[in-house]
Amino acid sequence: xxxxxxxxxxxxxxxxxxxxxxxxxxxxxxxxxxxxxxxxxxxxxxxxxxxxxxxxxxxxxxxxxxxxxxxxxxxxxxxxxxxxxxxxxxxxxxxxxxxxxxxxxxxxxxxxxxxxxxxxxxxxxxxxxxxxxxxxxxxxxxxxxxxxxxxx
Numbered sequence: 001x002x003x004x005x006x007x008x009x010x011x012x013x014x015x016x017x018x019x020x021x022x023x024x025x026x027x028x029x030x031x032x033x034x035x036x037x038x039x040x041x042x043x044x045x046x047x048x049x050x051x052x053x054x055x056x057x058x059x060x061x062x063x064x065x066x067x068x069x070x071x072x073x074x075x076x077x078x079x080x081x082x083x084x085x086x087x088x089x090x091x092x093x094x095x096x097x098x099x100x101x102x103x104x105x106x107x108x109x110x111x112x113x114x115x116x117x118x119x120x121x122x123x124x125x126x127x128x129x130x131x132x133x134x135x136x137x138x139x140x141x142x143x144x145x146x147x148x149x150x151x152x
Contacts, residue, residue: 002088002121004028005035009123013132015042016093016125022062023047024125027073028089029080032119037085041076044069065104066092091123099126099136101147109147115140122147 008028015024025045030038045066050058058065080087090109094100101124109115109122118140126133138147 002032002119003035004089004121005030005038008035008038008040009135011040012091012123013125013135015091016127016132017130019045019093020127020130021095023064023066023093023095025066025068025090025092027068027076027087028091029076029083029085030088032086032088038088039085041072043072043076063095064097087117087120089121089123090117091125093125093127095127096129097126099124099134101136101138101149105138106147109140113145115147118142121150 012026012028015026018024023045025043027041027043028038029041030036045062046069047058047060047062047065047067050067051061058067092105101122105122105124109117122138123135124138125135135152137150137152139150141148
């Protein structure tokens with residue numbers, strides 16, 4: 001299991017509460033075998049903007065979907081590479097929904113039915129009425145070809 005700094009996981013939960021009633025999204029990078037250099041990036045969820053521009057293509061708004069700003073993602077990928085670190089975790093929240101890895105979450109994490117970031121974990125934070133209800137971690141299982149819930 002990839003070690004993650006508890007302070008960064010706490011920060012992800014705070015991000016989820018601050019963005020409520022919309023989904024938050026972010027990334028944690030760091031050394032794969034240590035949590036000492038973990039860096040959390042709060043990403044911009046541009047789902048509302050996409051929904052406003054093209055509601056037929058982007059039928060959901062940010063209350064039930066997220067889309068990381070591609071420019072921010074590219075910047076994070078460049079920083080990860082330049083520092084010789086790894087993407088350890090992608091996180092997002094589910095306002096007024098439980099912490100599960102939806103079909104849409106899986107679709108966004110895959111490219112050609114393979115995980116885009118096979119070593120990364122995924123965290124879903126459930127927020128009900130401005131309070132954290134639960135959170136769940138998911139990892140790619142190459143044997144089953146699915147993202148499976150993992151112990152915290």
